[in-house]
Amino acid sequence: MNVLLIEPDYMLGTxxxxxxxxxxxxxxxxxxxxxxxxxxxxxxxxxxxxELQLPxxxxxxxxxxxxxxxxxxxxxxxxHTLVPEQALQxxxxxxxxxxxxxxxxxxxxxxxxxxxxxxxxxPLLA
Amino acid sequence: xxxxxxxRLLRAVAEQLKLPLLQIARAAELATTTGNTAQLExxxxxxxxxxxxxxxxxxxxxxxxxxxxTLVPVSISSVLxxxxxxxxxxxxxxxxxxxxxxSGKYGPVMAHQxxxxxxxxxxxxxxxxxxxxxxxxxxxxxxxxxxxxxxxxGVFDNQPGLSTxxxxxxxxxxxxxxQTLPTVSGANGAGVFVADSLLxxxxxxxxxxxxxxxxxxxxxxxxxxxxxxV
Numbered sequence: 001m002n003v004l005l006i007e008p009d010y011m012l013g014t015x016x017x018x019x020x021x022x023x024x025x026x027x028x029x030x031x032x033x034x035x036x037x038x039x040x041x042x043x044x045x046x047x048x049x050x051e052l053q054l055p056x057x058x059x060x061x062x063x064x065x066x067x068x069x070x071x072x073x074x075x076x077x078x079x080h081t082l083v084p085e086q087a088l089q090x091x092x093x094x095x096x097x098x099x100x101x102x103x104x105x106x107x108x109x110x111x112x113x114x115x116x117x118x119x120x121x122x123p124l125l126a
Numbered sequence: 127x128x129x130x131x132x133x134r135l136l137r138a139v140a141e142q143l144k145l146p147l148l149q150i151a152r153a154a155e156l157a158t159t160t161g162n163t164a165q166l167e168x169x170x171x172x173x174x175x176x177x178x179x180x181x182x183x184x185x186x187x188x189x190x191x192x193x194x195x196t197l198v199p200v201s202i203s204s205v206l207x208x209x210x211x212x213x214x215x216x217x218x219x220x221x222x223x224x225x226x227x228x229s230g231k232y233g234p235v236m237a238h239q240x241x242x243x244x245x246x247x248x249x250x251x252x253x254x255x256x257x258x259x260x261x262x263x264x265x266x267x268x269x270x271x272x273x274x275x276x277x278x279x280g281v282f283d284n285q286p287g288l289s290t291x292x293x294x295x296x297x298x299x300x301x302x303x304x305q306t307l308p309t310v311s312g313a314n315g316a317g318v319f320v321a322d323s324l325l326x327x328x329x330x331x332x333x334x335x336x337x338x339x340x341x342x343x344x345x346x347x348x349x350x351x352x353x354x355x356v
Contacts, residue, residue: 111152
């Protein structure tokens, strides 16, 4: 599966990329929203793993931008973020139409759980 | 300091600690899963930096920003060398270059060595972690130069506006509301705030400065007169 990983932290990005590749996925890793959009333009991913706390443009801005393209409407997006669910409650209504498949709170999500979420993302949407 | 500001700072420190602990936890898990132990050395430095943040926070909470540390003659070049040595693995891991730049030779300055090292380590770590984007090589410089008011020593970098932003985030913890969704991961200013508190306890508050055309966060230290007379 082609995974687009949007993770701003260099060390965590390295770790998540290696873990997903170890599980058999092909991973394109980007550290900001703009280059993630460019990466999707070059090669359409099967699933996106997105941190909301990004430099310059936030993950929320990325979501709006991303879903504004008709050809990218069906790509599942997993929120994998340091932002606690509690802090996102006000934004739940915002996220619903944006096709967020799953929310994972990063500090409480093991590599194994992340890999499982990615493995399950496409069948979930189908 | 008012209670609400204390709570805000405590929360910022807790949030700031999330990232290093998360990095350690996931790197350990990766090592278990794949057998890749390449990051073990870096993990120990990350843990050390997190401990410095906790220690610095406890010290600043205890003294409440009072000038309380006993100052002794300290070699600034050796403090900067030691700090660079500690930050090197973190910088390497974050795709960042780290250098020391001393414009000349300096005699000892009056400081508290351990707190000065902790402050520079926290400032360096904050700048390294706050790197704004990929594709632009980040350089962090530990530097010192003479000025009319003393020896200016600090941490500088080549990302325009980053150190100013970090300084603002650190100072914001003294009073204004925190952001619920910060734009830069792991850079909420707690490290800068604690560094500032440690430096204040040496009667040398943190300030913005420039070094070789680079912007950064620095402290102005006074030469040790006693040793100059010897």
